[in-house]
Amino acid sequence: MQTIEVLKQALSSLDPTQQQQLLVAGSAVAVGGLLTCYYWVYQGTKTKRIPTGDGWWGAGEKPRSEDEKVFPFQVQTSDEEIQDLYDRIDRTRYTEPLEDAGFQYGFNSTYLKKVVSHWRHQFNWKKQIAILNKYPQFKTNIEGLDVHFIHVRPPHREGQKVLPLMLVHGWPGSVYEFYRILPLLTDSLDSLAFEVICPSIPGYGFSEAPRKQGFNSLAAARVFHKLMERLGFSEYYLQGGDWGSLITTNMAQMKPECVKGLHLNMLTSKMKGLHRVLHEVLQGELQDQH
Structure with a gap:
Protein backbone atom coordinates (compact mmCIF):
# COMPACT_ATOMS: atom_id res chain seq x y z
CA MET A 1 0.00 0.00 0.00
CA GLN A 2 2.88 2.35 0.74
CA THR A 3 4.21 1.80 -2.78
CA ILE A 4 0.79 2.60 -4.26
CA GLU A 5 0.67 5.87 -2.33
CA VAL A 6 4.11 6.79 -3.63
CA LEU A 7 2.96 6.11 -7.19
CA LYS A 8 -0.14 8.24 -6.64
CA GLN A 9 2.04 11.11 -5.47
CA ALA A 10 4.29 10.66 -8.50
CA LEU A 11 1.29 10.72 -10.84
CA SER A 12 -0.16 13.81 -9.23
CA SER A 13 3.09 15.66 -9.86
CA LEU A 14 2.65 15.32 -13.64
CA ASP A 15 0.81 17.84 -15.77
CA PRO A 16 -2.34 16.64 -17.65
CA THR A 17 -0.44 15.94 -20.88
CA GLN A 18 2.14 13.81 -19.10
CA GLN A 19 -0.60 11.97 -17.22
CA GLN A 20 -2.38 11.17 -20.48
CA GLN A 21 0.81 9.84 -22.04
CA LEU A 22 1.42 7.66 -19.01
CA LEU A 23 -2.12 6.28 -18.87
CA VAL A 24 -2.09 5.35 -22.55
CA ALA A 25 1.21 3.56 -22.09
CA GLY A 26 -0.03 1.90 -18.91
CA SER A 27 -3.10 0.47 -20.61
CA ALA A 28 -0.77 -0.99 -23.20
CA VAL A 29 1.78 -2.70 -21.04
CA ALA A 30 0.31 -3.08 -17.52
CA VAL A 31 1.91 -2.28 -14.19
CA GLY A 32 5.51 -3.31 -14.91
CA GLY A 33 5.62 -1.17 -18.01
CA LEU A 34 3.79 1.64 -16.22
CA LEU A 35 6.70 2.21 -13.88
CA THR A 36 9.18 2.41 -16.70
CA CYS A 37 6.85 4.52 -18.87
CA TYR A 38 6.69 7.03 -16.02
CA TYR A 39 10.44 7.27 -16.05
CA TRP A 40 10.64 8.09 -19.75
CA VAL A 41 7.75 10.57 -19.62
CA TYR A 42 8.83 12.37 -16.46
CA GLN A 43 12.58 11.79 -16.22
CA GLY A 44 13.47 11.05 -19.84
CA THR A 45 15.66 14.11 -20.23
CA LYS A 46 17.94 12.80 -17.46
CA THR A 47 18.51 9.40 -19.07
CA LYS A 48 22.12 8.70 -20.00
CA ARG A 49 22.28 7.47 -23.55
CA VAL A 75 8.17 -21.22 -43.43
CA GLN A 76 8.62 -24.05 -45.91
CA THR A 77 9.73 -27.67 -45.92
CA SER A 78 9.58 -30.62 -48.29
CA ASP A 79 8.79 -34.32 -48.16
CA GLU A 80 12.48 -34.99 -48.77
CA GLU A 81 13.54 -32.93 -45.73
CA ILE A 82 10.98 -34.62 -43.50
CA GLN A 83 12.02 -38.08 -44.71
CA ASP A 84 15.67 -37.21 -44.06
CA LEU A 85 14.71 -36.27 -40.50
CA TYR A 86 12.84 -39.55 -40.08
CA ASP A 87 15.86 -41.49 -41.32
CA ARG A 88 18.14 -39.78 -38.82
CA ILE A 89 15.66 -40.35 -35.98
CA ASP A 90 15.46 -44.04 -36.88
CA ARG A 91 19.25 -44.31 -36.61
CA THR A 92 19.34 -42.85 -33.09
CA ARG A 93 21.30 -44.94 -30.58
CA TYR A 94 20.24 -44.62 -26.94
CA THR A 95 22.16 -45.24 -23.74
CA GLU A 96 20.44 -46.93 -20.82
CA PRO A 97 19.48 -44.65 -17.90
CA LEU A 98 20.94 -45.10 -14.44
CA GLU A 99 18.90 -47.42 -12.24
CA ASP A 100 16.17 -45.74 -10.20
CA ALA A 101 17.10 -42.35 -11.66
CA GLY A 102 14.63 -39.84 -13.01
CA PHE A 103 16.05 -36.66 -14.51
CA GLN A 104 18.70 -35.95 -11.86
CA TYR A 105 21.51 -36.78 -14.28
CA GLY A 106 20.07 -35.30 -17.45
CA PHE A 107 17.20 -36.26 -19.71
CA ASN A 108 16.04 -39.78 -18.93
CA SER A 109 16.62 -41.92 -22.04
CA THR A 110 13.62 -44.17 -21.36
CA TYR A 111 11.32 -41.16 -21.48
CA LEU A 112 13.29 -39.73 -24.39
CA LYS A 113 12.29 -42.77 -26.47
CA LYS A 114 8.62 -41.87 -25.93
CA VAL A 115 9.23 -38.27 -26.98
CA VAL A 116 11.14 -39.33 -30.09
CA SER A 117 8.45 -41.88 -30.98
CA HIS A 118 5.81 -39.15 -30.89
CA TRP A 119 8.06 -36.88 -32.93
CA ARG A 120 8.60 -39.66 -35.47
CA HIS A 121 5.11 -41.17 -35.77
CA GLN A 122 2.46 -38.74 -34.49
CA PHE A 123 3.75 -35.19 -34.94
CA ASN A 124 2.27 -33.54 -38.02
CA TRP A 125 4.99 -31.37 -39.51
CA LYS A 126 2.88 -29.91 -42.31
CA LYS A 127 0.15 -28.92 -39.88
CA GLN A 128 2.72 -27.19 -37.68
CA ILE A 129 4.15 -25.30 -40.64
CA ALA A 130 0.66 -24.05 -41.47
CA ILE A 131 0.35 -22.81 -37.87
CA LEU A 132 3.72 -21.04 -38.09
CA LYS A 270 22.68 -6.74 -12.84
CA MET A 271 20.35 -4.32 -14.66
CA LYS A 272 21.58 -1.25 -12.79
CA GLY A 273 19.90 1.15 -15.19
CA LEU A 274 16.51 -0.34 -14.42
CA HIS A 275 17.25 -0.20 -10.68
CA ARG A 276 17.81 3.53 -11.12
CA VAL A 277 14.50 3.82 -12.97
CA LEU A 278 12.55 2.09 -10.21
CA HIS A 279 14.44 3.96 -7.51
CA GLU A 280 13.45 7.34 -8.94
CA VAL A 281 9.85 6.30 -9.61
CA LEU A 282 9.35 5.10 -6.06
CA GLN A 283 11.23 8.11 -4.65
CA GLY A 284 13.60 6.13 -2.53
CA GLU A 285 11.32 3.19 -1.72
CA LEU A 286 13.64 0.80 -3.50
CA GLN A 287 17.26 0.70 -2.40
CA ASP A 288 20.05 -0.21 -4.76
CA GLN A 289 21.33 -3.67 -3.79
CA HIS A 290 24.76 -3.14 -5.28
Whole structure:
Protein backbone atom coordinates (compact mmCIF):
# COMPACT_ATOMS: atom_id res chain seq x y z
CA MET A 1 0.00 0.00 0.00
CA GLN A 2 2.88 2.35 0.74
CA THR A 3 4.21 1.80 -2.78
CA ILE A 4 0.79 2.60 -4.26
CA GLU A 5 0.67 5.87 -2.33
CA VAL A 6 4.11 6.79 -3.63
CA LEU A 7 2.96 6.11 -7.19
CA LYS A 8 -0.14 8.24 -6.64
CA GLN A 9 2.04 11.11 -5.47
CA ALA A 10 4.29 10.66 -8.50
CA LEU A 11 1.29 10.72 -10.84
CA SER A 12 -0.16 13.81 -9.23
CA SER A 13 3.09 15.66 -9.86
CA LEU A 14 2.65 15.32 -13.64
CA ASP A 15 0.81 17.84 -15.77
CA PRO A 16 -2.34 16.64 -17.65
CA THR A 17 -0.44 15.94 -20.88
CA GLN A 18 2.14 13.81 -19.10
CA GLN A 19 -0.60 11.97 -17.22
CA GLN A 20 -2.38 11.17 -20.48
CA GLN A 21 0.81 9.84 -22.04
CA LEU A 22 1.42 7.66 -19.01
CA LEU A 23 -2.12 6.28 -18.87
CA VAL A 24 -2.09 5.35 -22.55
CA ALA A 25 1.21 3.56 -22.09
CA GLY A 26 -0.03 1.90 -18.91
CA SER A 27 -3.10 0.47 -20.61
CA ALA A 28 -0.77 -0.99 -23.20
CA VAL A 29 1.78 -2.70 -21.04
CA ALA A 30 0.31 -3.08 -17.52
CA VAL A 31 1.91 -2.28 -14.19
CA GLY A 32 5.51 -3.31 -14.91
CA GLY A 33 5.62 -1.17 -18.01
CA LEU A 34 3.79 1.64 -16.22
CA LEU A 35 6.70 2.21 -13.88
CA THR A 36 9.18 2.41 -16.70
CA CYS A 37 6.85 4.52 -18.87
CA TYR A 38 6.69 7.03 -16.02
CA TYR A 39 10.44 7.27 -16.05
CA TRP A 40 10.64 8.09 -19.75
CA VAL A 41 7.75 10.57 -19.62
CA TYR A 42 8.83 12.37 -16.46
CA GLN A 43 12.58 11.79 -16.22
CA GLY A 44 13.47 11.05 -19.84
CA THR A 45 15.66 14.11 -20.23
CA LYS A 46 17.94 12.80 -17.46
CA THR A 47 18.51 9.40 -19.07
CA LYS A 48 22.12 8.70 -20.00
CA ARG A 49 22.28 7.47 -23.55
CA ILE A 50 24.14 4.41 -24.74
CA PRO A 51 26.02 5.26 -27.95
CA THR A 52 24.22 3.82 -30.95
CA GLY A 53 27.34 2.91 -32.91
CA ASP A 54 27.20 0.79 -36.04
CA GLY A 55 28.15 -2.70 -37.13
CA TRP A 56 28.44 -5.27 -39.88
CA TRP A 57 27.75 -8.92 -39.04
CA GLY A 58 27.54 -10.43 -42.49
CA ALA A 59 30.28 -12.28 -44.33
CA GLY A 60 33.21 -10.29 -45.68
CA GLU A 61 33.56 -6.53 -45.75
CA LYS A 62 30.68 -4.09 -45.40
CA PRO A 63 29.46 -2.89 -48.81
CA ARG A 64 29.11 0.78 -49.66
CA SER A 65 25.33 0.53 -49.71
CA GLU A 66 22.86 -1.90 -48.14
CA ASP A 67 19.75 -3.43 -49.68
CA GLU A 68 16.90 -2.14 -47.52
CA LYS A 69 14.07 -4.02 -49.21
CA VAL A 70 11.52 -5.79 -47.00
CA PHE A 71 10.27 -9.02 -48.55
CA PRO A 72 7.60 -11.56 -47.53
CA PHE A 73 8.67 -14.81 -45.92
CA GLN A 74 6.96 -18.13 -45.26
CA VAL A 75 8.17 -21.22 -43.43
CA GLN A 76 8.62 -24.05 -45.91
CA THR A 77 9.73 -27.67 -45.92
CA SER A 78 9.58 -30.62 -48.29
CA ASP A 79 8.79 -34.32 -48.16
CA GLU A 80 12.48 -34.99 -48.77
CA GLU A 81 13.54 -32.93 -45.73
CA ILE A 82 10.98 -34.62 -43.50
CA GLN A 83 12.02 -38.08 -44.71
CA ASP A 84 15.67 -37.21 -44.06
CA LEU A 85 14.71 -36.27 -40.50
CA TYR A 86 12.84 -39.55 -40.08
CA ASP A 87 15.86 -41.49 -41.32
CA ARG A 88 18.14 -39.78 -38.82
CA ILE A 89 15.66 -40.35 -35.98
CA ASP A 90 15.46 -44.04 -36.88
CA ARG A 91 19.25 -44.31 -36.61
CA THR A 92 19.34 -42.85 -33.09
CA ARG A 93 21.30 -44.94 -30.58
CA TYR A 94 20.24 -44.62 -26.94
CA THR A 95 22.16 -45.24 -23.74
CA GLU A 96 20.44 -46.93 -20.82
CA PRO A 97 19.48 -44.65 -17.90
CA LEU A 98 20.94 -45.10 -14.44
CA GLU A 99 18.90 -47.42 -12.24
CA ASP A 100 16.17 -45.74 -10.20
CA ALA A 101 17.10 -42.35 -11.66
CA GLY A 102 14.63 -39.84 -13.01
CA PHE A 103 16.05 -36.66 -14.51
CA GLN A 104 18.70 -35.95 -11.86
CA TYR A 105 21.51 -36.78 -14.28
CA GLY A 106 20.07 -35.30 -17.45
CA PHE A 107 17.20 -36.26 -19.71
CA ASN A 108 16.04 -39.78 -18.93
CA SER A 109 16.62 -41.92 -22.04
CA THR A 110 13.62 -44.17 -21.36
CA TYR A 111 11.32 -41.16 -21.48
CA LEU A 112 13.29 -39.73 -24.39
CA LYS A 113 12.29 -42.77 -26.47
CA LYS A 114 8.62 -41.87 -25.93
CA VAL A 115 9.23 -38.27 -26.98
CA VAL A 116 11.14 -39.33 -30.09
CA SER A 117 8.45 -41.88 -30.98
CA HIS A 118 5.81 -39.15 -30.89
CA TRP A 119 8.06 -36.88 -32.93
CA ARG A 120 8.60 -39.66 -35.47
CA HIS A 121 5.11 -41.17 -35.77
CA GLN A 122 2.46 -38.74 -34.49
CA PHE A 123 3.75 -35.19 -34.94
CA ASN A 124 2.27 -33.54 -38.02
CA TRP A 125 4.99 -31.37 -39.51
CA LYS A 126 2.88 -29.91 -42.31
CA LYS A 127 0.15 -28.92 -39.88
CA GLN A 128 2.72 -27.19 -37.68
CA ILE A 129 4.15 -25.30 -40.64
CA ALA A 130 0.66 -24.05 -41.47
CA ILE A 131 0.35 -22.81 -37.87
CA LEU A 132 3.72 -21.04 -38.09
CA ASN A 133 2.55 -19.29 -41.26
CA LYS A 134 -0.63 -18.03 -39.59
CA TYR A 135 0.67 -14.45 -39.32
CA PRO A 136 2.38 -12.26 -41.95
CA GLN A 137 6.14 -12.73 -41.86
CA PHE A 138 8.95 -10.82 -43.53
CA LYS A 139 12.71 -10.51 -43.80
CA THR A 140 15.00 -7.56 -44.38
CA ASN A 141 18.78 -7.26 -44.38
CA ILE A 142 20.22 -5.14 -41.57
CA GLU A 143 23.96 -4.87 -40.91
CA GLY A 144 24.55 -7.84 -43.18
CA LEU A 145 21.95 -10.14 -41.57
CA ASP A 146 18.60 -11.27 -42.93
CA VAL A 147 16.36 -10.38 -39.98
CA HIS A 148 13.06 -12.27 -39.74
CA PHE A 149 10.01 -10.68 -38.14
CA ILE A 150 6.25 -11.00 -37.80
CA HIS A 151 4.23 -7.87 -38.55
CA VAL A 152 0.54 -7.87 -37.65
CA ARG A 153 -1.62 -4.82 -38.32
CA PRO A 154 -5.02 -4.43 -36.65
CA PRO A 155 -8.15 -4.30 -38.80
CA HIS A 156 -9.25 -0.74 -39.52
CA ARG A 157 -11.85 0.52 -37.05
CA GLU A 158 -13.15 4.07 -37.15
CA GLY A 159 -11.85 6.17 -34.27
CA GLN A 160 -9.51 3.49 -32.92
CA LYS A 161 -6.01 4.57 -31.93
CA VAL A 162 -3.23 2.25 -33.09
CA LEU A 163 0.14 2.13 -31.34
CA PRO A 164 3.25 0.34 -32.65
CA LEU A 165 4.55 -2.33 -30.27
CA MET A 166 7.64 -4.52 -30.59
CA LEU A 167 7.75 -7.82 -28.69
CA VAL A 168 11.18 -9.41 -28.22
CA HIS A 169 11.58 -13.05 -27.15
CA GLY A 170 14.37 -14.65 -25.14
CA TRP A 171 16.30 -17.91 -24.81
CA PRO A 172 15.40 -20.65 -25.41
CA GLY A 173 12.52 -19.16 -27.31
CA SER A 174 11.19 -17.70 -30.51
CA VAL A 175 8.47 -15.45 -31.89
CA TYR A 176 6.10 -18.41 -31.56
CA GLU A 177 5.80 -17.44 -27.87
CA PHE A 178 3.60 -14.52 -28.95
CA TYR A 179 1.16 -16.33 -31.25
CA ARG A 180 -1.62 -16.65 -28.68
CA ILE A 181 -1.45 -13.05 -27.49
CA LEU A 182 -1.28 -11.42 -30.93
CA PRO A 183 -5.07 -11.45 -31.50
CA LEU A 184 -5.62 -9.87 -28.08
CA LEU A 185 -3.30 -7.00 -28.97
CA THR A 186 -4.27 -6.43 -32.59
CA ASP A 187 -7.94 -7.38 -32.90
CA SER A 188 -9.38 -5.28 -30.10
CA LEU A 189 -12.84 -3.70 -30.08
CA ASP A 190 -11.66 -1.07 -27.59
CA SER A 191 -10.52 2.43 -28.50
CA LEU A 192 -6.90 1.24 -28.53
CA ALA A 193 -5.16 -1.49 -30.53
CA PHE A 194 -1.57 -2.34 -31.38
CA GLU A 195 0.37 -2.86 -34.57
CA VAL A 196 2.75 -5.58 -33.45
CA ILE A 197 6.25 -6.36 -34.70
CA CYS A 198 7.95 -9.52 -33.39
CA PRO A 199 11.55 -9.90 -34.61
CA SER A 200 13.62 -13.04 -34.28
CA ILE A 201 16.90 -12.24 -32.55
CA PRO A 202 19.77 -12.85 -35.02
CA GLY A 203 20.79 -16.49 -34.67
CA TYR A 204 17.31 -17.53 -33.47
CA GLY A 205 14.45 -18.96 -35.49
CA PHE A 206 14.54 -17.72 -39.06
CA SER A 207 16.90 -14.77 -38.53
CA GLU A 208 20.36 -15.22 -39.96
CA ALA A 209 23.14 -15.82 -37.43
CA PRO A 210 26.06 -13.35 -37.24
CA ARG A 211 29.16 -14.36 -39.21
CA LYS A 212 31.47 -12.38 -36.95
CA GLN A 213 32.32 -12.48 -33.26
CA GLY A 214 31.04 -9.98 -30.72
CA PHE A 215 27.31 -9.76 -31.44
CA ASN A 216 25.59 -8.82 -28.16
CA SER A 217 22.45 -7.18 -26.75
CA LEU A 218 23.64 -3.72 -27.80
CA ALA A 219 24.06 -4.87 -31.39
CA ALA A 220 20.62 -6.50 -31.31
CA ALA A 221 19.13 -3.28 -29.89
CA ARG A 222 20.64 -1.23 -32.70
CA VAL A 223 19.45 -3.72 -35.35
CA PHE A 224 15.90 -3.61 -33.97
CA HIS A 225 15.89 0.20 -33.90
CA LYS A 226 16.91 0.12 -37.56
CA LEU A 227 14.11 -2.36 -38.24
CA MET A 228 11.49 -0.06 -36.71
CA GLU A 229 12.91 2.91 -38.60
CA ARG A 230 12.80 0.92 -41.84
CA LEU A 231 9.14 0.12 -41.19
CA GLY A 232 8.40 3.83 -40.83
CA PHE A 233 8.14 4.17 -37.04
CA SER A 234 9.83 7.00 -35.15
CA GLU A 235 8.11 6.31 -31.79
CA TYR A 236 7.03 2.94 -30.41
CA TYR A 237 6.48 0.75 -27.37
CA LEU A 238 8.65 -2.21 -26.36
CA GLN A 239 8.14 -5.44 -24.45
CA GLY A 240 10.82 -7.98 -23.66
CA GLY A 241 11.46 -11.08 -21.58
CA ASP A 242 14.66 -12.98 -20.82
CA TRP A 243 17.26 -11.78 -23.36
CA GLY A 244 14.49 -9.65 -24.82
CA SER A 245 14.31 -7.69 -21.56
CA LEU A 246 17.98 -6.73 -21.85
CA ILE A 247 17.71 -5.94 -25.56
CA THR A 248 14.66 -3.71 -25.12
CA THR A 249 16.22 -1.99 -22.10
CA ASN A 250 19.28 -1.24 -24.24
CA MET A 251 16.96 0.09 -26.95
CA ALA A 252 15.41 2.51 -24.46
CA GLN A 253 18.84 3.59 -23.22
CA MET A 254 20.08 3.98 -26.79
CA LYS A 255 17.21 6.07 -28.16
CA PRO A 256 14.91 7.20 -25.32
CA GLU A 257 13.20 9.70 -27.63
CA CYS A 258 11.88 6.78 -29.72
CA VAL A 259 10.72 4.55 -26.86
CA LYS A 260 7.36 5.71 -25.51
CA GLY A 261 7.01 2.83 -23.06
CA LEU A 262 8.93 -0.23 -21.90
CA HIS A 263 7.47 -3.37 -20.30
CA LEU A 264 9.70 -6.17 -19.01
CA ASN A 265 8.64 -9.57 -17.71
CA MET A 266 12.09 -10.57 -16.51
CA LEU A 267 14.46 -8.50 -14.38
CA THR A 268 17.96 -9.34 -13.20
CA SER A 269 20.02 -7.88 -10.38
CA LYS A 270 22.68 -6.74 -12.84
CA MET A 271 20.35 -4.32 -14.66
CA LYS A 272 21.58 -1.25 -12.79
CA GLY A 273 19.90 1.15 -15.19
CA LEU A 274 16.51 -0.34 -14.42
CA HIS A 275 17.25 -0.20 -10.68
CA ARG A 276 17.81 3.53 -11.12
CA VAL A 277 14.50 3.82 -12.97
CA LEU A 278 12.55 2.09 -10.21
CA HIS A 279 14.44 3.96 -7.51
CA GLU A 280 13.45 7.34 -8.94
CA VAL A 281 9.85 6.30 -9.61
CA LEU A 282 9.35 5.10 -6.06
CA GLN A 283 11.23 8.11 -4.65
CA GLY A 284 13.60 6.13 -2.53
CA GLU A 285 11.32 3.19 -1.72
CA LEU A 286 13.64 0.80 -3.50
CA GLN A 287 17.26 0.70 -2.40
CA ASP A 288 20.05 -0.21 -4.76
CA GLN A 289 21.33 -3.67 -3.79
CA HIS A 290 24.76 -3.14 -5.28
